[in-house]
Amino acid sequence: MARMNMIEAIRDAMDVKLGQDDDVVVFGEDVGYFGGVFRCTDGLQRKYGKSRVFDTPINESGIVGVAVGMGAYGLRPIAEVQFADYVYPAYDQIVSEAARLRHRSHGQFTSPITIRMPCGGGIFGGQTHSQTPEALFTHVAGLKTVLPSNPYDAKGLLIASIEDDDPVIFFEPKRLYNGPFDGHHDRPVTPWSKHALGDVPEGHYVVPLGEAAIRREGSDVTVLAYGTMVFVAQAAAAETGIDAEIIDLRTLLPLDLDRIEASVKKTGRCLIVHEATFTSGYGAELSALVQETCFYHLEAPIERVTGWDTPYPHAQEWDYFPGPARVGAGLKRVMEA
């Protein structure tokens, strides 16, 4: 067991798999010699050589395109997109190709690829270094979508993603790289070394895809969250004194609907939080599913607290970010309804 921050945990996951499996390769912009702008691949090229860990041109569709070809050959590529905001040029290769290859070839060719990308705001990155476009992937048949909230999960889920035989979109909330940021941007963040979820086992382990975790048990209201919002929700619960049951989804697709259903049937109320824009966000799907499965148990409308339907602004980033105050207000609304 070692104390790791999320960057180290992610790097360790790749290190473990590069060591275990010759078919694993890692590439992306600046990931080779330099080790990535967030240092997630630091040292891996030195350890595994240039033909397994390397830099690519600044062409995201090419990064994913060659990954699809490598996957069809039999490798297990891990591709890094430098920021989730830059995944759009690769969108066609992801949704038309990686996602559908197994289906359209009746299983002759598959895409066992993992596409990692830092996401989320909170670093004054403005509209091009802050997005979390998870809903654009959950809508696409054939993709799995993962979004961990802590080092332990990040390593276990990344290993599970690499070993998965289907394409996985792996989001890394960059504001959590160094600690469990709870939205109080005016306070220092506790480092992961002081948090239980910074305890990361050495070597191989997996956190299976499709299993949510309950971060806080409670009886008043169910909060569905993932990534940074897990800690924001915890802060909001603590600050409002509302006995929320906070579920960290971890994997958005496949979704652990059973756990969600059981919780909402218990609490009768549900608040959904995410950082992405409101309309057609993943919160909409969660809301619809909860309503469909728990209608007769709901005592109040399901609410969504999310980023606004605007580009992510620079100076006003904390106005955009759904922090503890807004989530707390949402909790109160759901409780008072």
Next chain:
Amino acid sequence: MARMNMIEAIRDAMDVKLGQDDDVVVFGEDVGYFGGVFRCTDGLQRKYGKSRVFDTPINESGIVGVAVGMGAYGLRPIAEVQFADYVYPAYDQIVSEAARLRHRSHGQFTSPITIRMPCGGGIFGGQTHSQTPEALFTHVAGLKTVLPSNPYDAKGLLIASIEDDDPVIFFEPKRLYNGPFDGHHDRPVTPWSKHALGDVPEGHYVVPLGEAAIRREGSDVTVLAYGTMVFVAQAAAAETGIDAEIIDLRTLLPLDLDRIEASVKKTGRCLIVHEATFTSGYGAELSALVQETCFYHLEAPIERVTGWDTPYPHAQEWDYFPGPARVGAGLKRVMEA
């Protein structure tokens, strides 16, 4: 007033605007001399010349990219993407550029562009000629999304879209080009010439963006539909004898939430139908909104009847398509719940 099918109505809208406004230009793959694979631009190059109506290379991001540049200059480009399934290479130019340009430049530069694309299945087009990816656009701040169901609306909405000073994604349900197809693929389709909505005024008129239309008044249940599904829902209502109020959304964003709210508060029940895949489809947003605004009026869970979470298959396209039988069953479930 003339009888037009939807192709003629769409062409007429462009003809009217090309004639009225020198800043309007039309381009896309095969749209010039040939007039488009669906003939929507037939004759326009001959009438307005090569520098206002022209063919482009097969590069969708370039089509939208030059449209953004032209829009910034001051033109009103209408770009055709040959099938909605091929819009993904242009996704970055749409969501990162066209959608955010006004905001990021504080109104100095704008994107008054219209991106037309045929969508939807029913022509045995398999997974690459059948998709309706509306939800991938409604999630993006700064875009309007339009999806007409008939010639009258198609012309009026297209003129409104062209005149709109913001980027509009304009979907054309190709199965409706020739008539109000209701999902009974084994029966001949009535041509538009025999349908009231095939009556299309000559010259200029608009159907304002953001206003839904009630296609059938009813008291039992509200059905939210758009495009082909409007007629499928009408067939399903007729066949089940359920007194459904069928709302044709026409514009998905901005959404006419008032009209939806009023209807659901009246009926107490709601069924949402669309052709796109279920998870994170636009139906999820509609469901969440209806639940949020009408919670205390709902007598039964809101249901969604949609395409399955699979690629659009070729041979099984009528198993995928949410036809009258499935929509009818959905109506019954909502009524019996």
Next chain:
Amino acid sequence: MTYYKPLSLYVPEPSVRPGDKPDFSKFAIPKAGSVRRPEIDVSEEEIRDLAYGIIRVLNRDGEAVGPWAGVMDDETALKGLRYMMKTRAYDARMQKAQRQGKTSFYMQCLGEEAIAVAHQMALSPGDMNFPTYRQQGLLIAREHPLVEMMCQIYSNSGDVLGGRQMPVMYSSRDSGFFSISGNLGTQYVQAVGWAMASAIKGDTKIASAWIGDGATASNDFHSALLYASVYRPPVILNVVNNQWAISTFQGIATGQSVTFATRALGYGLNALRVDGNDFLAVYAVSKWAVERARRNFGPTFIEWVTYRVGAHSSSDDPSKYRPLDESSAWPMGDPIERLKNHLIVRGVWSDDRHVQLDAELHDEIRDAAKEAESHGTLGQGPAPSAKEMFEDVFKEMPPHLRRQRQQMGV
């Protein structure tokens, strides 16, 4: 102040349209045998001129001439003729089946048979093609079962793709034929990735990528050339320049560049331009590129010059945008006729044997079609199950798909 005239937009246009006389007078065709044959380890710098020329082997008299001649023995040539004729007969049958309503859609490769057939014959088992929808010749030259191909066209119970894909979107891992995507261009960069994987693993297999003239405009074309240029994997980058992209003439894709081959020069890639209707040239150049890739000298970019004789697809009517008789004016002739004449000149073939072979192949195709139809045609007879839709979305079906399948009742 200086006066400047108003600017104006240039929009390229073909020199002829329906009603005009076909005109290829500006289309320069070098003499057969006139282009040199470099060593396989040649640098890009040394052969830039080849991107502007056209490698040809068969002259007007049907003789094989010049440095690229002499590569093909009689047996191979006769086999090639057979595969080309079979491809054409197959196309004719399937095109007819589409007209008869037995399937929804079809795409011929009429006039372009030499390219896929000869290229496949230069590859080895284990190599992987990343084709477009117009390379059925690759499967036929690999002796892929005709009945299997036809079942795919019919989307019937024998379709190995379970009816999921549109007709002609074949996939056969065993026959070295990557699953065709309906989205143009995407496979081009995937081929580069596949070849990179082969190099990473220290394998000896190579990839061959295919794209049409129109689709060279796609982003993935650029990505492919770029990644091929950077990592130098064992890949052949083929462009089938058949002059048309649906209704759009090649000028909209080439722009001001004289040829497609020159595009590769900007990436420092070795580029060749070849008469795609000359079976011997296609085979010789393919062999050269294959050997180059397999010896780790890296990618070769090849523009195959040909003409799309038929309609774009069964949904298209070319008389709307080009002179009806343009294909007969095409100066490079018909690949089957040209190989046939050459073999007669060689003394190993005759008109009689040709007629006989043609009849034989038509019988073979007819029998195969009958067998395929016994498994159903689109919407008639045995069909793939609706279950097929839900399977292979993922390796294991997740709960939400299981629920949907149950809801559907299959």
Next chain:
Amino acid sequence: MTYYKPLSLYVPEPSVRPGDKPDFSKFAIPKAGSVRRPEIDVSEEEIRDLAYGIIRVLNRDGEAVGPWAGVMDDETALKGLRYMMKTRAYDARMQKAQRQGKTSFYMQCLGEEAIAVAHQMALSPGDMNFPTYRQQGLLIAREHPLVEMMCQIYSNSGDVLGGRQMPVMYSSRDSGFFSISGNLGTQYVQAVGWAMASAIKGDTKIASAWIGDGATASNDFHSALLYASVYRPPVILNVVNNQWAISTFQGIATGQSVTFATRALGYGLNALRVDGNDFLAVYAVSKWAVERARRNFGPTFIEWVTYRVGAHSSSDDPSKYRPLDESSAWPMGDPIERLKNHLIVRGVWSDDRHVQLDAELHDEIRDAAKEAESHGTLGQGPAPSAKEMFEDVFKEMPPHLRRQRQQMGV
């Protein structure tokens, strides 16, 4: 059976890394004045060699020599010097402000000042640049208000972009400076579209597109060259090759091509390659390309060869991936020093006047910064309102955004 050795993957790498001695010995620099100056209506075919050379005007002795010399008068040259020095002083101040926590982020153009400044001086009012984040020189040479630029950096109440954009992502329609996108490459093809619009409308305005060496890999780079090749609009396609893309050396972007300029040849575009640290060369070539575009002879592609002396951005530490002293070994020198020396040789400048000007500019920048800071700095003092977030998403705020703004209470 033939034996084939296992394949292996080639991955390009710079010849030196931290700890090594900088090495530009393989970097060939032609003599100043050695490249010819064609007429503006020259065809691509006639000047292909220019894509492999480097146009230079200033020789080692500070003299302007060769066919591209003699274009610039004293006044223009002195102005250019001033703008370059001002750009450098501005950068230094803003870089420091970032270190002091007055803003979140900054990007210098240290060593690359000549390119944007001289190019802007060759353009006319009404022309539109589509810049990247490293062309602040375009604004400064346009005498765009410094305070306004700084307020954008500080995201304060004076920021004309309302705090919405990251620092350095300027936008000024009036100064012919298109809104910068954080997404690399996207603006390149938009510039082509803008120029097409100018041609469609019979205007006389031209567009100038900007991109870095690394971002030439982007799809939009390809689209831009393609559309420029097809429609021949009045656009200048600039590549600023500063050798680095964050930590990635230019070899990952060039691949096997010798220069970036050659990439344009594949599209049949006229391409030039120029010493970007030679103010006179930049100005002369820009003038040439501007005249060409404005006379409807179409696009010109220009590779400006330079070196990124500073870090990629305030978030970057180049000592992690390249020798610390590599910039001082850069063989093309410093653009300001070179122009200064030339002007002294011309007899219109002196060391003293240089020192004096420098001091003057530093005062001007300091005063501007003080004024800008009176409108606040990031997170301190007056700031743009939260309302800004909801405005300009659309021209008119739709109901759902109004609801959200009300919910937020602004």
